[in-house]
Amino acid sequence: xxxxRLEIMIGKENIYKLKNTTVAIIGLGGVGGxxxxxxxxxxxxxxxxxxxxxxxxxxxxxxxxxxxxxxxxKKVYVAEKRIKKxxxxxxxxxxxxxxxKDNINELFKYKIDYVIDxxxxxxxKLLLIQNCIKRNIxxxxxxxxxxxxxxxxxEITDIxxxxxxxxxxxxxxxLKHIGINHVNVVSSTEQPLKISKPVGSNSIVPLTAGLLCxxxxxxxxxxxx
Numbered sequence: 143x144x145x146x147r148l149e150i151m152i153g154k155e156n157i158y159k160l161k162n163t164t165v166a167i168i169g170l171g172g173v174g175g176x177x178x179x180x181x182x183x184x185x186x187x188x189x190x191x192x193x194x195x196x197x198x199x200x201x202x203x204x205x206x207x208x209x210x211x212x213x214x215x216k217k218v219y220v221a222e223k224r225i226k227k228x229x230x231x232x233x234x235x236x237x238x239x240x241x242x243k244d245n246i247n248e249l250f251k252y253k254i255d256y257v258i259d260x261x262x263x264x265x266x267k268l269l270l271i272q273n274c275i276k277r278n279i280x281x282x283x284x285x286x287x288x289x290x291x292x293x294x295x296x297e298i299t300d301i302x303x304x305x306x307x308x309x310x311x312x313x314x315x316x317l318k319h320i321g322i323n324h325v326n327v328v329s330s331t332e333q334p335l336k337i338s339k340p341v342g343s344n345s346i347v348p349l350t351a352g353l354l355c356x357x358x359x360x361x362x363x364x365x366x367x
Contacts, residue, residue, distance in 0.1 A: 144229075145185045156364040157185055163363055166190035166249060167258045168241060168270060170217040172348025173284045173328075173355065174260030175207040180356035181258075182225050188233045189225065190252060193217045194240040204345045241266045246273060256362070258355045259283040264309070268316055271325050282358045284351050285310040285329040288341035293350035295332035298358050304329040328354045 143149070149157050163186050167178050170193040181189065195217050201208035212220050218236045225232050235252060239245055241261070246269050257279055259270045267283060274281035282298070286309035301317070304310035307329045317325065328351045335342065 148185065152364050159363050160185040160360070161187045163255045163359075164188035164190065164253060165256045165258060165359060166192065166252070166254045167260060168192045168249075168266070169259070169261035170195075170205075170207060170221050171201070171260065171262070172204040172206075172343065172345075173287060173352040174258065175205050175217075175221070176349040176352025177258050177260055177355040178221060178225070178352075179206055180353055181359065182228045182232060184356070184360050185229070186360075187229065187231060190235040190237065190249070190254065191218050191221050191225075192237040192239065192241060192249060193221075194238060204343050204348055206349065241269065243269060246270075250277060254279050256359045257281040258359065260352065260355065262309075264312055264316070267313055268320075271313075271317065271322065272320065275322060275325070280359075280362065281325065282355050283313070283325060283327045284355055285313070285327050286334070287330065287348045287351050288343050289334035289337050290330050290332045290347045291335065291344060292330075292332045293346050295330045296328060296347065296350055296354055297331065298326065298328055298354055301325050301327045301329075306331055306333045308334065326358065328358070 145157055165181055165186050167174050196214050197208045197212050199213050207220050218238045222234050225234055257274050285307045301314050310329050
């Protein structure tokens with residue numbers, strides 16, 4: 143069994159729980175691609191992937207899905223191919239779209255246990271958080287990783303406790319306006335480097351944030367060992 147090393151740690155019952163959980167990953171960039179990799183390799187066998195973008199040459203420095211031979215290909219189809227090469231029994235639902243208020247229900251027509259929000263658009267993040275809370279779906283939302291270089295400063299926390307995170311500050315403020323004060327996020331306490339646009343990024347911080355997102359989901363499923 144390809145999951146026997148994991149089963150040694152968490153037991154057969156938890157392997158079954160993982161296999162029968164449905165996780166939606168929104169955004170397949172540096173954070174989302176790494177979260178997806180970890181989710182698949184942990185035996186979660188029902189996955190919804192959402193992205194509208196293509197693999198760009200500028201992604202090669204930090205996105206696990208990007209390779210020289212898939213530049214200009216749609217990320218969702220690149221991701222599906224990679225998933226199947228790891229676990230060919232995984233059920234994959236592809237949503238090749240940019241989530242907004244007009245199509246958000248395309249995602250929530252499926253039964254979802256967890257949402258990993260790895261997108262970088264404020265309006266989409268707010269929509270995801272609102273809908274997940276309303277529908278009682280567990281969500282972990284990745285905040286800003288740009289212009290940061292120290293992965294040890296990343297943490298899973300409540301959005302009310304974030305600091306030195308410009309994106310979290312915006313999300314926190316907007317959520318307060320609609321009466322939402324708490325949501326689990328991955329955020330860095332590192333002060334961002336003062337760099338003019340475009341935003342700088344690397345292979346260390348976004349990928350670590352993705353692993354923390356998947357860790358949150360996996361640990362919540364298996365509970366205390």
